[in-house]
Amino acid sequence: MSRLLETSGLSRSFGGLRAVAGLSFAVAEGEILGLIGPNGAGKTTAINLLSGVIKPNAGRVVFAGEEVTGLPPHHLARKGLVRTFQSTVVYGHRTVRENALRGAFLGLYPGVVPAFLGTLRARARRRETEDRIAELLAWFGLDHLGEAIAGSLPYGRQKSLGMVIALAARPRLLMLDEPVAGLAAEEADQVLETIRRIRQRGVTLIVVDHNMRFISGLCDRLVVLHHGQELAQGTPQQVLADSAVIAAYLGRGHGAA
């Protein structure tokens, strides 16, 4: 198994609070890795560090054999490291299609989109991109909503659009922060199926959640975070049997069993 992403000693504090403290793990190409832990464990901070939204105080991130520690999000996106947000982030006043296009350009040349669109080569590129977006919108059942204003869509649809935006950037590693939070059981099942299909397309995934049952049915391996540190790491079976994990989870109502 070749390693696509590797972190070592990754750390980030806010004031005196050590949100992520010395986190080390690797993700193999083609794997679905679950990052789990109770509220405030540091999951989103870890994703923010890996996606360049914030910079670490210490530690390294190596992606596809190259050190990428501290690079900004659009550089990382161009290299294939892309994430979605826990609270859905869409451009609320723009159409669904415009939102998806922005995702596609995140993987190209952010900030210079208008100039880029002017050239002939760029127009061919744009057609190719539009085809891909049409396919993604259809995949997520949003094809009839391309001209709808994104902010007017129901929550579940906005979450789907968040996935479309991320996939439009052609990720090699996609990080999903709580992809089923706030969804009804039926919608959550659809997202599970979608994540499996994304992997079948050759995309490696890190999926954040605090729901053990959801994550253990989906992931090849889990990294459990607690107070910013690794509590356990292994297959879902190994992790679910880990006494430290059980102690951290039982009584919190997450249902480790």
Ligand SMILES: Nc1ncnc2c1ncn2[C@@H]1O[C@H](COP(=O)(O)OP(=O)(O)OP(=O)(O)O)[C@@H](O)[C@H]1O
């Ligand atoms: N920008 C910030 N400024 C100050 N403190 C922060 C910031 N971001 C996160 N924290 C703190 O860092 C800790 C870890 O937060 P984080 O959002 O990473 O947890 P999480 O595991 O994603 O939790 P949840 O399950 O609630 O989403 C929390 O105590 C949080 O309050």
Ligand SMILES: [Mg+2]
């Ligand atoms: Mg979070």
